[in-house]
Amino acid sequence: MALYRKFIFVCTGSDCKKNGCKGLLKEAKDVIKLDDHKGKYKLVKTKCMDFCKTGPVVVVSNEVIKKADKMKLKMALDAHK
Numbered sequence: 490m491a492l493y494r495k496f497i498f499v500c501t502g503s504d505c506k507k508n509g510c511k512g513l514l515k516e517a518k519d520v521i522k523l524d525d526h527k528g529k530y531k532l533v534k535t536k537c538m539d540f541c542k543t544g545p546v547v548v549v550s551n552e553v554i555k556k557a558d559k560m561k562l563k564m565a566l567d568a569h570k
């Protein structure tokens with residue numbers, strides 16, 4: 490296990506659940522298993538982050554990704570390598 494990993498925070502509050510955060514969590518797990526991201530990230534489920542209207546919400550390196558999906562997450566991870 491690497492000594493240093495970046496955290497990816499995925500909101501699992503009630504509004505984000507309605508907007509599909511469970512599917513997004515699965516997709517995020519797939520993304521961080523890709524070759525160039527493998528072992529570098531840790532997924533953390535959070536409670537509401539107060540961006541409910543724009544859920545599902547993901548935070549990567551202090552960047553809030555609203556209405557997150559697999560593509561937006563991939564782009565954010567590539568931008569914050």
Ligand code: FES
Pocket residue numbers: 500501502503504505506536537538539540541544545546
């Ligand atoms: S429920 Fe996800 S930001 Fe509020």
